[in-house]
Amino acid sequence: NAGVMQNPRHLVRRRGQEARLRCSPMKGHSHVYWYRQLPEEGLKFMVYLQKENIIDESGMPKERFSAEFPKEGPSILRIQQVVRGDSAAYFCASSPSADSYEQYFGPGTRLTVT
Amino acid sequence: AQTVTQSQPEMSVQEAETVTLSCTYDTSENNYYLFWYKQPPSRQMILVIRQEAYKQQNATENRFSVNFQKAAKSFSLKISDSQLGDTAMYFCASCGTSYGKLTFGQGTILTVHP
Numbered sequence: 228n229a230g231v232m233q234n235p236r237h238l239v240r241r242r243g244q245e246a247r248l249r250c251s252p253m254k255g256h257s258h259v260y261w262y263r264q265l266p267e268e269g270l271k272f273m274v275y276l277q278k279e280n281i282i283d284e285s286g287m288p289k290e291r292f293s294a295e296f297p298k299e300g301p302s303i304l305r306i307q308q309v310v311r312g313d314s315a316a317y318f319c320a321s322s323p324s325a326d327s328y329e330q331y332f333g334p335g336t337r338l339t340v341t
Numbered sequence: 342a343q344t345v346t347q348s349q350p351e352m353s354v355q356e357a358e359t360v361t362l363s364c365t366y367d368t369s370e371n372n373y374y375l376f377w378y379k380q381p382p383s384r385q386m387i388l389v390i391r392q393e394a395y396k397q398q399n400a401t402e403n404r405f406s407v408n409f410q411k412a413a414k415s416f417s418l419k420i421s422d423s424q425l426g427d428t429a430m431y432f433c434a435s436c437g438t439s440y441g442k443l444t445f446g447q448g449t450i451l452t453v454h455p
Contacts, residue, residue, distance in 0.1 A: 260441065269432055269445035270386070283442060316384060325440045328374040328393070332386035 229254065231321050231333035239339045246306040246313070248336045252321030259302045260330065261294060264316040276302060277325070309340045343368045343435050347446035354423045355454050361408075362418045362449050364433030372438045375409065377418045380448075381429040389431070392416065423453045 232251040240246050252259050257278045262270040263286075275283040276296035287294065291309075296302040306313055316337050320330045344367045354360035366375065377389040392400045392409050399407050404424075408417045416435075420427055433446040 258440070260443070262443070262445075269447050270434075270443070272442050272444065275440060275442055282440070318386060320386075320441075320443075322441050326438055328376075328391060328436065328438070328441060330388075330441045330443065332378075334383075334385050337384075 231256075231319060231331050233317075233319055233333035233336050235336060236334060237337050237339070239341060240309045241341055242310055243308050246309050246338055246340075248304040248306075248317050248319075248338070250302040250304070250319035250321075250333055252302070252319075253323075253331055256321035256323050256331075258322045258325060259296050260320045260322075261302070261304050262318045262320070264318065264335075266315070270318060273304070306338075309338075311340045314338055314340045343370070343373070343437070343444040345433050345435055345444050345446040347433055347449050349449045350447070351450045351452070353452045353454060354420075356423055356425060358423055359419060359421045360423055360451065362420075362431055362433075362451065364416045364418070364446055366414050366416060366433070366435050368414075368435060368437070370437040374436050374438065375407075375416045376434045376436075376443070377405070377407070377416075378432045378434060378445075379427075379429045380432065381426075386432075390418065420451075425453050425455060427451060428453045 261273040272286040274294045291307045316335045318335045320332045375392045379387045404421045430448045434443045
């Protein structure tokens with residue numbers, strides 16, 4: 228059973244471009260969480276999705292950031308018009324159910340904005 | 342709302358010795374889960390140990406154990422027989438039981454010296 232997969236592992240974007248980060252949860256997992264880790268800081272919750280639904284987006288910046296988890300395919304975190312402050316590591320985690328406290332993390336995507 | 346505080350930015354220990362990492366938390370939830378995650382230089386988030394708040398018995402996983410003091414809202418991690426591979430950033434985290442939205446502390450960098 229493959230673990231949580233994220234791609235790309237490293238992404239470089241110029242200011243103003245769009246960044247798309249993908250997360251494929253573990254097989255059988257329909258719950259996905261996205262976290263952001265700024266340099267020298269802990270992880271901060273961004274959004275929680277179930278298949279085709281956003282359940283909690285309380286940690287998402289109000290502008291430029293969006294997330295989806297379609298019926299088919301990976302979850303996508305999209306950042307439009309990136310700025311240097313978006314440079315961070317973005318992690319996704321998946322779990323098999325909402326009340327499960329088993330959350331498995333992917334290896335992360337390191338986004339660098341130049 | 343939940344908050345997690347790790348007051349030790351850095352710790353060091355000699356190989357084969359024991360070290361304890363501190364964590365305090367605050368939560369309005371009646372029931373919740375607590376975790377310790379390890380983040381080595383690869384940046385992969387690895388679950389070390391977890392505790393269900395309604396269980397009074399402290400969790401143990403091989404060389405890792407916790408001291409869970411519910412009234413004091415304290416959740417420390419003890420690493421026995423420290424190994425060089427334990428060198429990493431360690432994060433304490435908590436979540437409610439409705440779904441796994443994790444709140445992380447700031448992290449403690451642990452260095453194991455030969």
